[in-house]
Amino acid sequence: MEVPFLGLPLVLVLLATGWANGAGAAWASSPGGCRLVQSIATCNGRWLKSVPGNLQDEIEELLLDDNTIRVLGNTSVLAYQKLRYLSLSRNRLELIEPGAFLGSQGLHVLSLADNLLFTNYSVTAAAFSALPALRKLDLAGNDLNENMVSVLLWNLTSLESLSVARNIIMRLDSSTFANLTQLLELNLERNYIFEIDQAFEGLQRLQRLNMAYNYIPCIAEFDLTQLRVLNMSNNAIEWFLTAESNDLFELEVLDLSHNQLLFFPVLPRQSKLRSLLLKDNEMSFYQHLANAMSLANVTVQFLIIDGNSTNITTVSLWDEICYSNLSSLRLLDMSQNQVWYLPEDFLVKMPSLTHLKLNQNCMETFHLPEGNPLSMLTDLDLSENHISELRLDQRAEGVLPNLQLFNLSTNRLTVLPTRFFTHTRKITTVDLSHNRVDLCPLQAVPGKVENPPCVDIRGITTLTHLSLAGCGLRGLGSHPFQGTPLKHLDLSDNQEVLSGGLGCLQDLNLTLQVLSLRNTNLSSTVVDIDFSGFQSLICLDLSGNSLTTFPASLGILKLRTLDLRDNCLPALPRDVIWTPLGKSLHEVYLSRNPFNCCLLGWWDSLQQAERLHVRDGQEVTCRYDSRTVSARALPEHIIQDCQWRTADLALLYLVLALPTCLTLLVAFAIIFLTFKKKLLKMVKSRCGLSSPY
DSSP: OHHHHHHHHHHHHHHHHTOTTSSOOOOOBOTTOOEEETTEEEOTTSOOSSOOSSSOTTOSEEEOOSSOOOEEOTTSSTTOTTOOEEEOOSSOOOEEOTTTTTTOTTOOEEEOOSSOGGGGHHHHHHHHTTOTTOOEEEOOSSOOOHHHHHHHHTTOTTOSEEEOOSSOOOEEETTTTTTOTTOOEEEOOSSOOOEEESTTTTOTTOOEEEOOSSOOOEEEEEOOTTOSEEEOOSSOOOEEEEOSOOOEEOOOEEEOOSSOOOSOOBOOSEEOOOEEEOOSSOOOOOSBOTTOOBOTTOOEEEEEEETTEEEEEEEOHHHHHHHSOOTTOOEEEOOSSOOOOOOTTTTTTOTTOOEEEOOSSOOSEEEEOTTOTTTTOOEEEOOSSOOOEEEESSOGGGSOTTOOEEEOOSSOOSOOSTTTTTTOTTOOEEEOTTSOOOBOOSSOOTTOSSOOOOBOOTTOTTOOEEEOTTSOOOOOOSOTTTTOOOSEEEOTTOTTTTTTOSGGGGGGTTTOOEEEOTTSOOBTTOTTOOOTTOTTOOEEEOOSSBOOSOOGGGGGSOOSEEEOOSSOOSOOOTTGGGSHHHHHOOEEEOOSOOEETTOOHHHHHHHHOSSOEETTGGGOEEEETTEEEETTSOOHHHHHHHHHHTSOHHHHHHHHHHHHHHHHHHHHHHHHHHTHHHHHHHHHHHHTOOOOO
């Protein structure tokens, strides 16, 4: 017992000298429960009402988030002369006294988010004037209006990053950010801003501007040439117009998504734009109306009122699209708009485009013009349109040579141009789901003069992911996947696709890893329901079918995920957990099956497996008489009743007959002993034998 007591002082000495942690980090505890690691003091969430005064004088970072500090007094941080980083987010801070930062001349970062600084903002502004080296300031969530912000920032000329997000700013003018000549980043998101009047003219170094989630109705004469990233998403913008200028704009990312844009934005003629996000607007093109009238020469006039002066700007929407330099554009997202066609030469101006998203529009055709303007494209999303035709004005050899992902789901396609995928040398993923397409078989059906139109994917050696869900497939013919090393295949929602069994998938035996056969009318009566050949399969979806028995061929597979929901299974094999399948499974889905409550031995085995997770275990139920009961919470009387129902009948009959037999035997013995002499005399008299007495 003496050894531990002798060792304890030694451990305390090691901790005190910094040897015990190997890194030389000093740990200490203040009355407030702060933790000190080297020059960082962490006091978050300690219910502190003031700044601890007993920390090391040498600390450079002090974290006081999630406390209850109301006032930062004149001497609160006076002892910490080397402080560079101070965070007081999510306190109840109402006041910072004028001399609070007099000893913190080297403070670079100050976070005061989610406090109550609106109450004494003028006094707090006086305290800020003592921070000549402040680089980053966070005032988000303080109920500040534009006048308060202007006062608070008046003397912070050294600021490079500022956040006034989540306040109540409604209008910006030239006085709001006056003197912030060094500002590089400004966050104004989630305010109530509806008007901007020359607010950013003095911010000549500003590179990142975030004004998302406000109420800005339009942007006219955008002229921030130095800006690199502009986020104007989630406003009410109907027009975005760049000032007429040949100056080079540094803009690289422009986010106008989730607005009310009526037209494609008028962009700078010279820019470095790489990402243009226009998702979820009301945008369309109008050159080709239903009556074939051309609007190429139609102009739009904007009346711009600036103070006492009025300016009329005339814009030709179609010419501006052509004149804008989009040669560096890599990502264009125009999804969720009202686009029903693209103007001529629209894509020609984007030779560097790699990602094009046009999903959820009204397009009826998609036209690839001569010259292959999308030669660099890797990701093309045309899903959820009304496309019935893909048009090509060039030889098949030049079609989308770098395309990797092609999403055509939920359209009206029945066929693609002949050998469309043959020369897409890098294609890996194709989604044709919810179209009325069919796959070309190995050979045409004999006896038919004209075979129905089909999509030929055979021999595409790079294709690994294919979705054909909901295509109305009625059988895939012979070898439709020959020469295609598919790893992921989705055949869901095709009621008759497996009417001939799984033979159509035989060319994928060695490569297929993920297979979805959800809602394909698969039943236990299908002759060729043999999965044993798919030795590479790791994920199988058989949900929404009519399986009445567990497919025996699954037992030898080494799946990691198996989905059996919405079938007609009364039970799983009792020994499923001991098969190769049971040893490899990581997750299984079993809900919405009519399992028999008295045949749940397999369920107990699954519950005991450590690595196996029944993801929908709370929803798994079983049937007992006419009741539906949770498999995880079977009442005791049902368990006992099931034990009687599933017991060995021969043993049950023996147990039931044993008391009767014993009763009869005892009764016979009593009768025999009672009438023993009379019975013996009767027997002897009957048999004619003398009885000695």
